[in-house]
Each structure stands twice: as structure tokens, then as C-alpha cells.
Amino acid sequence: MAIPLKYNLRNLFVRRVTTLMTVFTVALVVAVFIAIMSLANGLSSALVSTGSPENVIAIRESSQSEVQSSVTREAFQIIQTLPGVARDPQGKPLASAEIAVLVNLPRRGSGEPSNVTIRGVSEAGFALRPLVKIVAGQMLRPGLGEAIVSRKIADRFESTEIGETIHLGRRDWKVVGLFDAGGTAFDSEIWSNVNDVADAFDRLNYSSVLVRAENVAARDQLASRITGEQRLKLESKPEVTYYEEQTSVGGPIKALGIFVGVILGIGACFGGMNTMYAAVAYRTREIGTLRALGFSKASILTSFVIESVIIALIGGVVGCILSIPFNGIATGTTNFRTFSEVAFSFRITPDLVISALIFAAIMGVFGGLLPSRLAARMPITKTLREM
Amino acid sequence: MAETLIELARVTKHYKRDAIEIPVLDEVTLDIARGEFLALMGPSGSGKTTLLNLIAGIDRPSSGKVVVENKDIARLNEKELARWRARHVGFIFQLYNLIPVLNAFENVELPLLLTSLSKKKRRDHVMTALSVVGLEERVNHYPRQLSGGQEQRVAIARAIVTDPTLLVADEPTGDLDAKSADEILDLMKRLNEEFDKTIIMVTHDPHAAGYAHSVLHLEKGVLSKTGGVYEVPTAHN
Numbered sequence: 001m002a003i004p005l006k007y008n009l010r011n012l013f014v015r016r017v018t019t020l021m022t023v024f025t026v027a028l029v030v031a032v033f034i035a036i037m038s039l040a041n042g043l044s045s046a047l048v049s050t051g052s053p054e055n056v057i058a059i060r061e062s063s064q065s066e067v068q069s070s071v072t073r074e075a076f077q078i079i080q081t082l083p084g085v086a087r088d089p090q091g092k093p094l095a096s097a098e099i100a101v102l103v104n105l106p107r108r109g110s111g112e113p114s115n116v117t118i119r120g121v122s123e124a125g126f127a128l129r130p131l132v133k134i135v136a137g138q139m140l141r142p143g144l145g146e147a148i149v150s151r152k153i154a155d156r157f158e159s160t161e162i163g164e165t166i167h168l169g170r171r172d173w174k175v176v177g178l179f180d181a182g183g184t185a186f187d188s189e190i191w192s193n194v195n196d197v198a199d200a201f202d203r204l205n206y207s208s209v210l211v212r213a214e215n216v217a218a219r220d221q222l223a224s225r226i227t228g229e230q231r232l233k234l235e236s237k238p239e240v241t242y243y244e245e246q247t248s249v250g251g252p253i254k255a256l257g258i259f260v261g262v263i264l265g266i267g268a269c270f271g272g273m274n275t276m277y278a279a280v281a282y283r284t285r286e287i288g289t290l291r292a293l294g295f296s297k298a299s300i301l302t303s304f305v306i307e308s309v310i311i312a313l314i315g316g317v318v319g320c321i322l323s324i325p326f327n328g329i330a331t332g333t334t335n336f337r338t339f340s341e342v343a344f345s346f347r348i349t350p351d352l353v354i355s356a357l358i359f360a361a362i363m364g365v366f367g368g369l370l371p372s373r374l375a376a377r378m379p380i381t382k383t384l385r386e387m
Numbered sequence: 388m389a390e391t392l393i394e395l396a397r398v399t400k401h402y403k404r405d406a407i408e409i410p411v412l413d414e415v416t417l418d419i420a421r422g423e424f425l426a427l428m429g430p431s432g433s434g435k436t437t438l439l440n441l442i443a444g445i446d447r448p449s450s451g452k453v454v455v456e457n458k459d460i461a462r463l464n465e466k467e468l469a470r471w472r473a474r475h476v477g478f479i480f481q482l483y484n485l486i487p488v489l490n491a492f493e494n495v496e497l498p499l500l501l502t503s504l505s506k507k508k509r510r511d512h513v514m515t516a517l518s519v520v521g522l523e524e525r526v527n528h529y530p531r532q533l534s535g536g537q538e539q540r541v542a543i544a545r546a547i548v549t550d551p552t553l554l555v556a557d558e559p560t561g562d563l564d565a566k567s568a569d570e571i572l573d574l575m576k577r578l579n580e581e582f583d584k585t586i587i588m589v590t591h592d593p594h595a596a597g598y599a600h601s602v603l604h605l606e607k608g609v610l611s612k613t614g615g616v617y618e619v620p621t622a623h624n
Contacts, residue, residue, distance in 0.1 A: 004500065010488035289484040292445050293545075294473025294501045296466060380445040381437075384480070 002299050003290060008307040011279065018275050019311055025271040026315025026363055027322055029264040030356050034323035034348060036257030037355070042347035043253060050184035051239035053216050054086065055128055056223045058209045058236040065246070066100040066207040067117070073097075075232045079209050082229070084222040086212040088127065094212040096125035099197045101207075103168045103190075105157040116153060118168060118190045120197025128210050132186055137162040137177030142193035145200075148177040150187045160190070169200030183345070185243055210239065265363050268315075272367025276308050280375040287375050288383025301376040308368020309361050316360025320353050389420035392553065392585055393442055398451035400437050400608075411437045413608040414451070424579040424586045426599035433605040435589045436557055442587060443555040444472045456552060473501040477546030477584075479556035479575075483538040485530040485545075491517065492526040495544045502549065516544035519582075520574060536567030543574060553585040554578065560595050572598045 012019045058079060059069035079085070080093040087093055099120040104113045119125075123142075126132060140146040147166070154160040154175075165172045173192060181187040197203070211226075213219040219238055226236035280287070287300055327348040400412040411434045419425055419442075427435040440446035441453050444460045453461050455475065463471055477498075478484075485494045495516055499509045517523045520540035530538050539559060546554055556575065560568035576598050578584040588599060596602045604611040 002500075004493070006493070007486065007488060014488055285482070285484060286486055289478075289480070289486070290497070291469070292443070292472065292476075292478050293498050294469050296469045381440050384445075384484070 003295055003303040005306070008303060008310060011283070012307065012310065015279065015282070018278060022272055022275040022311050023315040023318060025268050026312050026360055027318035029261070029268045029363070030316050030319025030360050031322040032264060033257065033261035033359060034320060034352060034356050035326045035346065036253065036260055037352055038323070038326055038346040038348045040254040040257055041349060041352055042344040050186065050243035051241075052128065052130070052212070053238070053240060054213050054219055055239035056211050056213055056219055056226065056236055057239045057242045058211070058226050058232070058234045059207070061233055061235045063235070066098070067102055069207050070205040071097070071207065071209055071234060072205050075234060076206060076209050078229065078232060079211055079226060082222065082225055084213055084218045084225065086214045088124070092124070094124050094128060096122040096128055096210045097194055097206040097208075098122065098125060098210060099194055099201070099203050099207045101169070101197060101201050101203070105160070105166070108156055108158050111158070114157075116157060116190060117188065118147070118192065118197060119186075120192055120194035122194050125191075125194075125210065128212055129181070129186065131182040131184060132179050132191075133182075134177045135180045137175075140176055140192055143196065145171055145173050145192075145196055146176045147173040147190050147192040148179050149175050149190045151178045151180050152187045153190060154178050166190075169197075170202075171196075171200045173200075185246070187344075209234075261359065265359065268312075268363050269367040272308055272312060272363060273371060275311065276304060276368045276371035277374070279307065280304065280371045283375075284378065284383045287378060288380050291380045292384065297376040301372045304372030304375050305365060305368045308372070309364035312360045312364025312367065313357065315363075316357045319360065320348075320356055323348060323356075389422060391418045392421040392423070392456060393417075393419040393587075394452070394454040395438075395442070396452040396454070398438075398441060398448045398453060400434070400441065400446070400449050411608050412441075412448075415608070415610055417603070417610065419585070419587065421585055422579070422583050424576070424598070424600045425588070426596035426602040427587065427589045427605060428591070428593070428596055428602055429605035431591075434608040435605045438605065439555050439557055439587060439589050442553075443476050443478065444468050470501075473498060474549065475552040477549070477551040477554040479539070479542055479546050479554060479559045481558035481561040483530070483535075483542040483562075485538055485541055487530050490527050490529050491522060491533070491541045491544075494530070494541055495548050498545060498549045512548050513544075516548040517541075519547065519578075520544045534567070535563050536570055539563065539567070539571050540574065543571070543578075547578060547582070547584070551584075553587065556586065556588040558590055559588060560590070560592065568592075568595065 058071060059066055060071060063069035076095070076097045080095050085093045085095060101118050102115045103118050105116050106113050134148065135151060137148070140148050149160045159166045160175055162175050162178060164175050166175065179191070194206070211222070213222040223236040223238060226232060226234055290300060291297070326346045329346045395415055395417040398412055398415045399410070401408050401410045403409070415438060427438060429435045437446065441448055442455070448461050452459050458471070460468065460471060486497070489497070492513055495513045496509055499512055504512065514523060517526060520543050522537060522540050522544065525533065525537065530541070533541065559575070560571055563571060572595055575586055575588070579586050588595070590596050
């Protein structure tokens with residue numbers, strides 16, 4: 001049987017000041033790790049969760065995003081006639097021609113300008129995106145220069161509240177409603193009618209066409225059909241895939257999170273190591289006694305590593321608690337595919353918490369390994385002489 | 388004639404400090420009978436603790452054989468030797484060496500954690516050992532809540548709880564006042580006489596040595612009379 005766990009737990013309590021200091025070091029590292037990773041998580045999730053599974057988006061061949069794309073009005077007409085396109089109860093094809101334009105808006109507070117996407121949608125655009133819901137004010141009416149703004153954008157940019165007017169393109173837009181897009185990429189946009197946007201920004205062509213397939217199984221076939229149609233010169237893919245491909249914006253943040261986490265983690269390992277070396281020095285005679293009584297080197301090693309992991313895990317839990325206030329904080333960054341603002345929230349998920357605790361445990365193992373090895377390898381006769 | 392429990396044959400031990408070899412024991416040959424209460428005496432640095440450590444299996448000889456119950460323990464590997472110690476040796480240290488964060492019960496229970504005994508059986512054994520040393524009322528006391536004499540009695544309970552083949556004691560009264568020392572020595576004598584425990588005790592103190600059946604003197608790593616055991620006339624025998 002191994003050395004009882006209460007031996008380690010009570011020793012941690014006896015040396016509580018040192019224990020707490022180490023716990024705090026690990027906690028800070030874990031909190032920073034979680035904060036950065038929750039940022040990356042929130043950003044990824046804003047993009048990954050965007051799109052309906054039956055929808056297909058068509059943009060110009062080789063375009064990285066809608067903003068760089070151009071789809072002719074004829075192409076939109078052709079797409080609507082293709083087999084496999086779903087229809088509404090009135091028999092009209094569920095297809096939305098859309099124009100996405102980058103506009104520059106001043107941020108609230110700082111007044112610093114940032115790019116925001118204004119999206120002109122056809123009537124079907126709303127049916128194609130059931131997640132988008134009006135949460136305040138009313139739905140926009142076509143032809144009147146009315147716009148609806150995502151609540152997250154309204155919180156972050158000037159003149160975007162209901163009743164306010166923003167000058168974009170060649171006209172003023174009256175904000176008539178706020179919408180919530182359920183944490184998807186549309187939460188970073190301003191919407192209006194596609195023809196109003198085309199007039200205001202002098203766009204003859206559309207940016208993209210969003211179309212619903214009859215069902216999920218027919219989706220890929222429809223996408224291939226659009227891509228393969230020589231007259232269109234368009235590239236088509238499932239809407240979900242289109243947004244997933246943009247998650248690469250989260251890559252640098254994730255990499256930064258791991259990099260900072262690892263660097264800080266190495267520092268915390270040294271902190272833990274110091275604590276454990278002190279513990280071994282303080283308990284040298286006890287180690288000798290346990291060895292004399294018949295406890296093996298392996299059980300001494302395991303006992304001290306477990307002690308180090310316990311400290312680290314307590315630190316991990318404290319770090320998780322410290323990071324809770326970050327959860328849900330709204331922020332934004334630039335999507336380098338579209339060069340527009342992506343609004344998202346720090347997102348602490350159970351997976352992230354588990355990863356952080358595993359990260360803490362790894363710090364504990366590495367911090368405890370060398371001191372524990374030293375404890376296990378000390379000659380018994382030498383340890384028993386320690387006063 | 389009493390059965391030989393421990394047999395040391397031409398045991399030498401030297402330590403290396405930097406490049407210098409320091410001899411500690413020089414060709415010690417000795418037989419110790421089962422049920423013996425032997426005191427090892429000698430000046431500091433004479434090698435008595437080293438000899439005790441070799442018999443207890445916490446050190447290895449540089450050459451020679453250490454045979455306990457017909458097993459050459461010097462040939463056992465690290466793991467086997469740890470198991471052997473757990474089964475056959477009870478340790479009594481000068482500074483008691485109790486684990487400060489464990490109470491009397493838990494300290495005594497420690498060696499039993501290396502056995503396959505059930506929790507209930509372990510409890511029974513611990514309570515028996517603590518009642519032998521007269522501390523059954525102090526099971527929940529931590530070492531800091533006990534006097535020196537009581538701590539040493541808990542240590543003795545820990546040493547006997549597995550019913551080992553032999554007890555080794557290194558200056559067991561070295562840190563105690565005279566009264567407590569006598570209590571501990573009386574207890575050891577009782578363990579030897581009533582429970583037939585073989586005891587090997589290192590001591591500086593002739594008064595303590597007086598409790599033993601026999602006394603061996605070591606001088607610069609050499610037994611005063613190789614293989615022999617001196618009978619010491621004492622009021623306690």
C-alpha cells in the first residue's frame with residue numbers, strides 16, 4: 001500500500017504559507033491561460049456556430065470572402081432555377097442575394113474607427129437564418145433606408161442605437177431595430193435591404209447568394225452543381241464550411257494562449273519545484289524513517305509527486321475561479337479574411353476548464369518530479385542522521 | 388543451545404569521501420541468538436551504528452555476509468530488502484522519528500500499510516501494540532502533544548506492531564530524562580522476556596547496557612573479542 005494521502009494533505013496544511021504561495025502562482029498562470037484561451041474559444045465559436053446546415057453560399061471563384069466577391073444578377077436568377085433549391089410555401093425559391101460592404105464606424109468611448117460589415121439581404125435572407133431575431137424595435141422595411149443592428153455592435157459603436165441615424169455610403173440609415181444572432185458571425189453586422197444597400201454603395205452586382213437546399217443530404221450536391229455550372233463562374237460551399245474556414249482568425253490568439261501559458265507554466269514549475277525541494281529538505285528524516293520501515297523508493301517518489309500535483313490542482317481550481325469574471329465579457333477583433341470587426345465574448349467552456357486543470361496537473365508533475373526523485377534516492381542512513 | 392538468528396561473517400564496511408576510503412568496520416564476525424538482548428557499546432565513530440544498520444538492512448556491507456534467519460540480506464536487491472525490513476525489523480530511533488502530521492494511531496499503523504491486513508485487523512494490531520506500551524488512551528494524540536517518553540513508547544509500538552523478527556534500537560534513551568529512560572528500558576526488557584523479541588541496542592550509556600543480556604564493545608570497527616559476547620554483570624539482569 002502507498003503512503004497515505006493524509007500524510008501529504010496534512011503536510012501541505014502544516015506548511016500552509018509556502019503551499020498558499022505556490023497555489024497562488026499556479027492559480028495566476030491558470031487564470032491567464034483560461035483568459036486567453038477563452039478569447040480564442042469565443043472567437044472560434046462565433047464563427048464555427050454560424051450557418052444553417054442546409055444552406056449553401058455562392059461567391060466568385062477564388063474569393064476569400066463575400067467582401068471580395070461579385071455575383072451578377074443573372075447568376076442569381078440562374079441559381080434560383082437550379083434543381084435541389086428549397087422553396088417556401090408560396091413556391092418561391094429560398095435564395096437571398098446579398099451585398100456585404102465594409103464601412104467605417106467610430107467605436108463608443110474611444111471614437112476610434114473600425115470596420116463593420118453592412119449586409120444587404122433579400123426578403124428570404126431572414127428565413128434562411130432563423131437564429132437572427134429582433135430583440136428590440138422592429139423589422140426593417142425595404143426601400144426606406146432602414147437598418148437593423150446587432151445588439152453587440154450597438155453596444156460597441158456610436159450612433160447605432162434604435163432611433164439614431166448613421167451616414168453610410170450615399171445615404172443616411174435609420175436604425176429601427178436591434179437583433180441577436182445567437183452568438184454567430186451575424187452578431188457583428190448591420191443589416192438592411194439588398195436593393196437599398198446596392199443604391200447607397202453603387203453596387204451593380206451582389207456579393208454572394210445564400211440558398212437553401214431541399215435537405216441536408218442534397219446540400220453538397222447543390223453546392224457542386226453551382227460550382228460546376230460553367231455560366232456562373234462561382235464557387236459554392238455549405239454555409240457552415242464557409243464560416244468554419246474563417247476560424248483561422250482565432251489561430252494566432254490560440255497560439256498566443258498556448259505560448260504564454262507554456263512560458264508562464266515553466267515559471268510556475270520552478271516555483272513548485274522550489275516548494276517541493278523545501279518540503280524534501282524539511283522532511284528528510286521522515287523520508288528516511290519511511291524508507292527504513294519498508295516503504296519503497298517508488299512509493300516515496302509517488303507520494304511527493306502526488307503532493308506536488310495536489311498543490312497544482314488546488315492552484316488550478318483557484319485559477320478557474322479567478323477567471324470566471326472573464327466569462328461572457330464582450331469584445332471584438334478584426335477578421336482578417338473580411339477585414340471587418342468580429343464581435344464575440346470570452347467563452348469559458350467545460351472543456352477549457354478541464355484543459356486548464358490538466359495543464360495545472362502537468363505543472364505539478366514537472367515541478368514535483370526532480371525533488372521527489374531526490375527524496376526517493378537519498379541513502380536511508382544519511383537521511384536518518386538529519387536532525 | 389539457543390538458535391542463531393543473525394550471523395555476520397567477516398563483514399567490512401568502508402565509506403568513500405572524495406577519493407579517501409574511510410574504514411568503519413573491519414572483518415566483524417558475530418553470531419546473535421534468537422531471543423537475545425544485546426547492547427552494542429563503543430566510543431563515537433567506533434562503527435556500532437553502522438553495524439546496527441547492516442543487521443537492520445538499511446545499509447550494505449562492503450564485503451562479508453549478513454545472514455538473518457538463514458537469508459543473506461546483503462544479496463537482496465533494493466525492493467526485496469525494503470520488503471524484508473517491513474516484515475522482519477522493528478526500528479527504535481534516538482529521536483523517535485515519529486511522523487509529526489500523523490497521530491499515535493496513524494504512526495503505529497504505518498508499517499501495517501505494507502501488509503495485506505484489512506482495516507479492522509490493522510486497527511486491532513495497532514490497539515494491541517499501543518496497549519503493550521500503555522498508550523491506548525493516547526491514540527488520537529499527535530507527537531507534539533506527547534512527552535519524550537511517550538513519543539518513544541509510540542515508536543516502540545510502531546516497531547512491534549508487525550511482530551518483527553528483531554528490534555533494532557539506536558540510542559533509544561539518548562534523548563530522554565533518567566526516569567523516562569528507565570521506563571523505556573523496562574519496556575524493552577519486557578518485550579525481550581515476555582514476548583521473546585530479539586533486541587539489538589546501540590548505546591553509549593552503561594546504565595542502559597545493564598538492561599541487556601550481553602554487551603559487545605566496538606573499537607575502531609573491531610569487536611573487542613571477535614565473535615564473542617561479553618556477559619555484563621548488572622543489577623537489572
